[in-house]
Amino acid sequence: MAQEKKITVQRTIDAPTEDVFEVLTNPERHPDLDGSGFVRSVDNADRIQSVGEVFTMNMSGDHMGGDYQTDNHVTAYSENKMVGWKTAPAGTEPPGWEWLWELAPEGRDHTLVTHTYDWSDVTDEALLEKIDFPLVTQENLEDTLGRLAAAVSN
Template sequence: MNMSGPHLGGDYQTDNTVTGYDKNHLLAWQTAPAGTEPPGWEWVWDLKAEGSDATAVTLTYDWGKVTDQDLLAKIGFPLVPASALEGSLGNLASAVAG
C-alpha cells in the first residue's frame, strides 16, 4: 500500500496482514514497512449493527503489542492524527456504500 507520513520520511510502502476477520463484525490487520515483519501495531474495525440500515463502527489503533523499545523511543503519540482516523472511517463508509 502506498503511504505518506513525516514519521517515516515522506512517501513509503507497507504490507498489511489480516489478524482478525468476522464477516459483518470485525476486520483487524497489522501493517509494516514493505518486506518486513509487522512490529506489532494493529488496526481494528469493530462493527455493530444498529437496525437494518445502520452500523456503528469503532476504530482502534493499538500499539500495545509493540516490543521494540528503540522504535517506541523514536515516535510520539498520537502518531496518527484524529483527521486520519476519521478519513479511515470515511474510506470504509465509501467502500461499503458502493
Template structure:
C-alpha cells in the same frame, strides 16, 4: 509478563453509519478502497492485495509520510477476520515483520440499514524499545480516525 490494554495505548472512535454491515464490510475489506478511507493522508495507493477474506493474508500499500522520509510501502498482515463483523491488521514496513500496532474495524448492525462502526488504533503490543524511541505513538490523531469514519460514511 502481563500486559493489560490501557487507554493510553489505543484510540477508539465510534460512528453510526447509514448503511448495512455488508456494504461497509465490502469497502473496508478492499485494499483498493483504503485510500478513500484514509483520514491521515499517508496512503497513496494499493500496491497489491486481494480482498481480505481471512487472517494471515498480507496486502501492500504505497504510502508517503514525513515520519518515514517520504515514500514507502507497508505490508499489512491480517490479524482478525469475521465476515461482516470484524477486520483487523498489523502494519509493517514492507519486507519486515509487524512491530505490533494494529488497526481494528468492528461492525455492529443496528437494524437493516444502520451499522455502528468502531475503529481502533492500538499500539499496546509494540515492545521494540528502539522503535519506541524513534517513533512517537500515536502517529495518527483521534481526529484523523474520526475523519476516516466520516469518509467511510460518505463512501457507502
C-alpha cells in the same frame, strides 16, 4: 498512571453492515478512507478474505522520510463483523500496531462502526524513540469514519 496505548472511535453509518464490510475489505478503497493522509495507493492486494493474508500499500509520511511501503498482515476476520491488520514496513514482521474495525448492525440499514488504532504491543525501544506514537490522532480516525460513511453512501 500508564498512558493509554490505543485510540477507539465510533460512528453509526447509514448503511447495511454488508455494505460497510465490502468497502473495508477492499484495499483499493483504503486511500479514499484514510484520514491521516499517509495511504497513497495499493501496491499488491486482493479483497481481504481471511486471517493470515498480507496486502501491500504505498504510503508517504515525514515520519518515514517520504514514500515507503507497508505490508499489512490480516489479524482479524469475521464476515460482516470484524476485520483488522497489523502494519509493518514492507518485507518485515509487524512491530506491534494494529488497526481493527468492528461492525454491529443497528437495524437493517445502519451500522455501528468501532475503529481502533492500538500500539500497545510495540515494545522495540528504538522504534518507540524514532516514532512518536500515536502517529494517527483521534481526529484522523474520526475523519476516517466520516470518509467511510461517504464511501458506502456512493
